[in-house]
Amino acid sequence: MSDRILVATRKGLFSIEPYGTGGARWAISKVDFLADNVSIAMADTRDGCIYAALDHGHFGVKMHRCKADGAWEECATPTYPERPESATDTDAWGKPIPWTTVKIWALETGGPDQPGVLWCGTLPGGLFRSDDGGTSWELVRSLWDRPKRKKWFGGGADLPGIHSICVDPRDARRVQVGISCGGVWETADGGETWDSVGRGMRAAYMPPEQQDDPDIQDPHCLVQCRSGPDRLWVQYHNGIFRSNGGGRIWEEIKEAGPSTFGFAVAVHPEDPDTAWFVPAVNDEKRILLDGKVVVTRTRNGGQSFETLGNGLPQEHAYDPVYRHGIDVDNKGERLAFGSTTGGLWISEDEGDSWQCVSRNLPPVYRVRFA
Amino acid sequence: MVRVVFTPSLQRHIACSPREVEGRTVREALEVAFSGDARARSYVLDDQAALRKHMSIFINGTRIRDRVRLSDAVPDDAEIYNLQALSGG
Structure with missing residues (x-):
């Protein structure tokens, strides 16, 4: 099981590790970038970089990288090319889409057979690829230049992401990439x-x-089962899709216990039928139901x-969870989730x-999980 | 010569000492100031080389008007201050 959890927050990057007899308890073991906004x-796991x-x-x-020696360094940040004068992409208010990295909102490694490959998703909707572990990045023009991108719009932000x-x-x-609001692209x-x-989707x-x-x-969030990759789950704006x-092709799950609304989802890496969600009331009331923090699980x-x-x-709990706020370890036994109000909880028994x-x-x- | 000065809050992230440069506009002065220092440039200018949304530049105490092309004229012996705008928190 994974013994380190990375928690990116509004005021720094926190590492959480077990301590005590048998590692029964968890605590903050390290804080990096204290006071800085860490979006992701x-x-x-291929080379130990964080x-x-x-x-x-x-x-x-700015993007930072920590190699196996434990020292952080600023590496390249995904950067958009010069916006051509002929560009006509605009936001919902008719203003030109800024060709500049406004936010890094997704970051994943390529496959085990692709050392150095990284993928990075941004606002205003550009996907970047690195082939050298973040030393350089290139905008994926084959997606950025698709005319359908002009249909995308922001969800929870002014710009799509x-x-x-x-x-x-x-x-x-x-x-596959998930876009708010631009659907799923492959x-x-x-x-x-x-x-x-x-x-x-609806x-x-x-x-x-x-x-x-x-x-x-x-x-809101798209996850794929490692052992059954044909099964993906989406916590969607107005429901859950599978x-x-x-x-x-997607099917709507219309009943999911207290609510189908939320942002976060995690799928068991070895059982595509098992997934976890953190429900909230609905998009008009983004609070927890009855003041209770709960996780819902389907098996x-x-x-x-x-x-x-x-x-x-x-x-009296008012702890909504952002879309990347829950994760499951690589065996599907440990779960962790953190809230907008600074709560962090861990389960050793699948929730x-x-x-x-x-x-x-x-x-x-x-x-x-690291 | 023009003196380019950077906000102290930038120094927490990257060393950026005052620089004496030649330049008739803000753009010219900054490009000389950032010559060979692309990292410092990226903290002040965005991907399109416009002034970042929550940065401000003053020339001899007057806020510049052209944040995109940085075409404001710079008198000889001027001081260009790169500051963080409170709009950014």
């Missing part, structure tokens, strides 16, 4: 060509005749859900019970 962090994306506000977005990247464990050339050739594949926030359009969907067809592909709250606050690591962290953006 990721460990590369990456952290910082948003300095005034000074822009790529928040999820799933690299197929069977063939790393096949990559390449089968390592990024040479892309297709919009999110058919079956955008309740659009006029009826446009609700089925795959290019305007708002998947794909049995490799992400190309049968979404036919039914359990509501898990053992060890979690069960009264049956939880221990609180902290109630005082900065707002948590990303929880990731």
